[in-house]
Amino acid sequence: MNELPLWLQWIVAALLVTGGVFALVGAIGMLRFRDFYMRLHAPTKATTLGVGGVLLASLAVSWWRGEFGVPELLITLFLFVTAPVSANLLAKAAMHLKVPSKAGEPPRSVRP
Template sequence: MNTLPQWAELLVSFFIILGASFTFIGSLGLLRLPDFMARLHAPTKATTLGVGGIIIGSMLYFSLSDTLSLHELLIAIFLFLTAPISAHLLAKAGLHLELKLTDNTRDLRKKPEQYSDKDS
């Protein structure tokens, strides 16, 4: 296996550490946030960025050490397309089930006329 130049190792390390940091912050948010709607943001925002950073680091490493590697790009595209859709479906399910929210979470269902499409 070929060794990379030091600048490439530093660049790959930067993206992997950046991705791992975002993933860790997203995991902490999932653990610490008080209710379902607040917890929904942690894995869909921070963890998606974390996986993106790790994938960029992996693409750089394998592209610089061997040949151009685009397999990770397919993973990233799939992740960035499915994460918002699944978060939207989870949020709609939480609203449909009327899950209990903490006082700090804004509940837009309390004044539905404010967010309605109907003419006043």
């Protein structure tokens, strides 16, 4: 019962790769976006989905082994509740401090 069947290995691998791709996109978004508000969007969306994919893979393995997967469920719940709340609080604090936004400006590569 320690070895996973091939179909479950493929599902776990797909979830891990998908989660890794989302996490990578979130990290690239943090580097590429121009201002605080845009950079705040990348980790709260993409990285949350990336960690969610990894946690689903871990949950699938623990269910196959006969465990309920309580730590994975608690981490998932905590992540999906706290990420949007913390992003909202950071955005409100930035608006209160009048952090400038570059949303209306053209991208750097188009500027003369």
